[in-house]
Amino acid sequence: MPTALLSHETLLARITSREARVGVIGLGYVGLPLAITAARAGFAVTGFDIDPGKITAIEAGRSYIEAVPSDILAAEHRAGRFAATSDFSRLGACDIIAICVPTPLTRHRDPDMRYVEQTCRDIAATLRPGQLVVLESTTYPGTTDGLVRRTLEAGGLTSGTDFFLGFSPEREDPGNRQFQTSTIPKVVAGDGAAAQALVTAFYGAVVKTVVPVSSTATAEAVKLTENIFRAVNIALVNELKVVYEAMGIDIWEVIDAASSKPFGYMPFYPGPGLGGHCIPIDPFYLTWASRAHELPTRFIELAGEINSSMPRHVVGRLAEALDRRAGKALSRSKVLVIGLAYKKNVPDIRESPSLKLIELIEERGGAASYYDPHVPEIPPTREYGAFRGRPSVAWDEADIRAFDAILIATDHDDIDYAALAEWGALIVDTRNVFARRGIAADTILKA
Structure with a gap:
């Protein structure tokens, strides 16, 4: 035998x-x-x-x-x-x-x-x-x-x-x-x-x-397909958000209403960018492999460009809001980013758009801090080594009131958003967290 x-x-x-x-x-x-x-x-x-x-x-x-x-x-x-x-x-x-x-x-x-x-x-x-x-x-x-x-x-x-x-x-x-x-x-x-x-x-x-x-190649393709599906659809709603924003239409209301259709529609939600160890990375494995077959992957590459551009779009909206509502330039402002993790209720910061948001704010001369109950300090990262060891600010009313703007990047459940609405001079909400909780205030801007 x-x-x-x-x-x-x-x-x-x-x-x-x-x-x-x-x-x-x-x-x-x-x-x-x-x-x-x-x-x-x-x-x-x-x-x-x-x-x-x-x-x-x-x-x-x-x-x-x-x-x-x-x-x-x-x-x-x-x-x-x-x-x-x-x-x-x-x-x-x-x-x-x-x-x-x-x-x-x-x-x-x-x-x-x-x-x-x-x-x-x-x-x-x-x-x-x-x-x-x-x-x-x-x-x-x-x-x-x-x-x-x-x-x-x-x-x-x-x-x-x-x-x-x-x-x-x-x-x-x-x-x-x-x-x-x-x-x-x-x-x-x-x-x-x-x-x-x-x-x-x-x-x-x-x-x-x-x-x-x-085959093993089929199994490898299954995993890529799952995450490419998510990346492309998230890019679609991110692009729609920018377009509807210019038209004065609330993308979140559109998605909620569209979700009432019992067939042919699956909701995806916009945000300040993609994070995690899969969706921002995996699609480009297929893009790379397709080059050997001289085949383009236009949808995948376009989705990557749209999703990668979202942090810069959000910071642009933040700067515009500071100028119009507070009469203050971003370069002279203190900004608190809420949520460092790439998704809510976890401590995982891999590829988190929050890191990019902090970098962009500081590139424009602003002073950026963060609050995250799951991430007490920034651990070592491949691209943001200079941030290593930076601590989360304390959850303290006086400290939070001292910021010129609050940017909601990750909507952790264990955050008192009602208190934030009261304490924040200006809040830019990329996750629709306040509307979902029925919290309204003139200081809140969706982005």
Whole structure:
């Protein structure tokens, strides 16, 4: 009997009996929830990360991801089902390895695959027959069958013969309490029939629903399509907002009324720009890959241009409002940005438009501060290193009244907007948060 078939059957049996050891590389917003979910499904899980702070937190039973409660993490750790390490030589002891590392863009909007490539080299150093390696990081179609497979096979083993390879895109939504890792349907694909069966069996043991597709490239395209759909539709309403604004029409009222149609319409909402680890980034992976086929991606690129222009549009509206309503130039004004996180009720600031808003205000000579109950100070970022360590202002009436304008960038639920309406001399609301709460004041301007 061929070695591949033997190892496939052996691993399949170990998955079924929960004897397979799982390794998760990258213990961030994707990796840590996956690791804990697999542990709670009965697997022994080892998490790998280069950040010693994460390892220390996990060893102490302390979660740094909102979607993973500390008590659950601590329970899995105490039970011996979950441990974390920065020793990548221990990858050889894992039967299944999930790659959950970042895939950002370069300054030129090209895929930055350094983290995936280095991770694959780390795996290749201990790769042994019978292991299953699954990439979860969002990427361009062809990555798993190209870069990942090529790097893993450099050590002499062959995918489908010695080890097994798959792709299953992450679908985490930070702050969304309606869904957990275990309840979000999981798209899965393998490099060959044996790998497909193994990937399907593993995720089928961890989550409620798996959705097999025919190839890893198809699975990679599924993830990109989901986020391109959102990016393009958000760009559409952002453009409509600017047009309707000039016509004196309230875009929020338009969307609410259009949403009453029970078919053929899905509401999307405008904002000060896009943030997060997916929607501002993922569409450009397809744009980059399409160049190899000499095909344009006009919708995607136009959507990117519109969404990227929104922070500058908002700051322009802010400057105009200061001039008309307060008789004061932005260059002589103090502005408080409400919300540093890219979406409400989370501490995640990755690609947050609030950072760009602060930068643009300061470029025009204004003094910018922020208030965010979820982000006590600005952590290290790739593009805004000068902001590192800047603290959130205190929630204090006297301090907030001292600002010339308040800019609502993120509509966290745990903010007293009625108090803000009373304290703010001028409020520019990009999220329609006051109208949604029935708070009216002459000082509030929608933008």
